[in-house]
Structures are given as C-alpha cells and as structure tokens.
Amino acid sequence: MSAVEIKNVGRVFPARRGGEPTVALTPVSLDIAQNEFVTILGPSGCGKSTLLRIVGGLDDPSTGEVLVNGIRVVGPGSDRGMVFQSYTLFPWLTVAENIAFGLREKGMPKSARDGVVQDYVRKVGLNGFEHHWPRQLSGGMQQRVAIARALANDPAILLMDEPFGALDNQTRGLMQELLLDIWQSERKTVLFVTHDIEEAIFLASRCLAMSARPGRIKADVPIALPYPRDYHLKADPTFVDLKMRMTEEIRGEATLVA
Numbered sequence: 001m002s003a004v005e006i007k008n009v010g011r012v013f014p015a016r017r018g019g020e021p022t023v024a025l026t027p028v029s030l031d032i033a034q035n036e037f038v039t040i041l042g043p044s045g046c047g048k049s050t051l052l053r054i055v056g057g058l059d060d061p062s063t064g065e066v067l068v069n070g071i072r073v074v075g076p077g078s079d080r081g082m083v084f085q086s087y088t089l090f091p092w093l094t095v096a097e098n099i100a101f102g103l104r105e106k107g108m109p110k111s112a113r114d115g116v117v118q119d120y121v122r123k124v125g126l127n128g129f130e131h132h133w134p135r136q137l138s139g140g141m142q143q144r145v146a147i148a149r150a151l152a153n154d155p156a157i158l159l160m161d162e163p164f165g166a167l168d169n170q171t172r173g174l175m176q177e178l179l180l181d182i183w184q185s186e187r188k189t190v191l192f193v194t195h196d197i198e199e200a201i202f203l204a205s206r207c208l209a210m211s212a213r214p215g216r217i218k219a220d221v222p223i224a225l226p227y228p229r230d231y232h233l234k235a236d237p238t239f240v241d242l243k244m245r246m247t248e249e250i251r252g253e254a255t256l257v258a
C-alpha cells in the first residue's frame, strides 16, 4: 500500500474584500511509496506549503482527498510528524520536555518517556542540553530539537517544510546528513519542501518540481544515487547533471511577482 496517496487535491482560497479567489493548487495527484524520501522544489507561492499542510491535516483541500496508509486525512494525527522552517518549540518547556510533549499527550508513563527522550537527544547530538530552554540554543540546535520532537512520536510520515531554510550553509549540510542517517535507520516516509536544488537532490530518492502558481507537478525525477550519502556526492558527475536538470525545470517557472 502507498504511504501517501494524493488524489486530485486542489486548493482555492476565497476572495478577500472583493478581490479574486487565489488558486493555490490545481488538482494534483501523487502516490508516495513506503520509505520514499520525496523532495518538492518550486517557485515561491506555487503551493508547496499548501500541499504539505493538506497532507498534514492542517488545511482542507477544495477538491480531492489525501489517504495516509489507506485512511482518509481529516485532520492532524500522530501518524504524521511536521517540522517547519521557523522554530516552533514551546519556549516554556525544556529541551527534554519539548521532545516528550507528544508522548505525554498520548499518556506514555514518565519512565518510558524518559527512555525515548534520551534516545532522541543522543541521535540529534544534544547530550547535556536536556535541561536547557529553547532560548539558550542556537537555531540549528533548536531545529534538531524540533526534529527529535517530531520523531519521538514515531510517525510513519515526516512532513518537512523548509526545515533548514534559516540555517547557515555549514549547519545545513550537517543537518542534511543527520536527517539521512535517521531516515535510513528508522525507515520513515519523508515529504520535504525546499527552495534549495542541491538539498533537494542530495536528500531525495525522488525529486518533484512544481510549476508557478497555480502549482502542478511538472517533473517527477527519480534520484538513483546510492545511500548512504555524504557531502562528497555533491561533486559527483551524476549529481551535477541532476542539479542542472532540476535547475532548468525550475528556472522556467521563477518569476518575480509583487
């Protein structure tokens, strides 16, 4: 069974103050297999976040439906973990409490929660920071906590909306490798939105390019490069060719709109 089936999902936002309605997404259909790492590239405003939010159950489609493991999405659920660009930690909770948040909501006893939290603290390299507050952490560290918080709930599907967009290049590269390590060991299905073509290829087993708004999928490219991957891959001739191909797909779509 597919992990995610997006069936004719379109989204129109109603007009405001006598203006025109915004067609954010023309009906999109897409099947994502179990354990795929799918990245989505596309010009600003083409509906990438809208599509991800609909899969996450944070927004409703105007047409069509999304099935996750065969079940229709009607709202957020613990089968899908989300990570956004802006750091969305709870500022009044420590690192450990942030990571434990979903487990606590599920009613997991404290002793079991502590074990899961320690495991993810280690996986994202934050040993020793368990009792820090989010404001005491760098952006990259906060984003590692957000990833740990999403993973601690053990969602089958990880939905990531430009999660590394606000990080410097060096940290971003390290986070990409960290995410791939976790994805390989835990075999999640990932849907990852990014503006960065190199990032999209480096991570993906499959890379989608969307057209300008109203968005539709204009290219669906398998990335047949072996895992595990590290930064050396970015100099590989196949990688460079794929980067050129995706650049061309996106370039035709990018226009500056006021």
Ligand SMILES: Nc1ncnc2c1ncn2[C@@H]1O[C@H](COP(=O)(O)OP(=O)(O)OP(=O)(O)O)[C@@H](O)[C@H]1O
Binding pocket: 013, 014, 022, 023, 024, 042, 043, 044, 045, 046, 047, 048, 049, 050, 051, 213
């Ligand atoms: N709640 C909303 N109400 C009205 N219009 C919206 C709403 N959310 C998004 N839109 C519009 O839908 C279109 C798609 O937005 P979306 O955020 O999905 O694009 P995006 O591809 O993620 O953009 P970016 O790459 O800049 O983040 C845009 O024109 C946006 O203005």
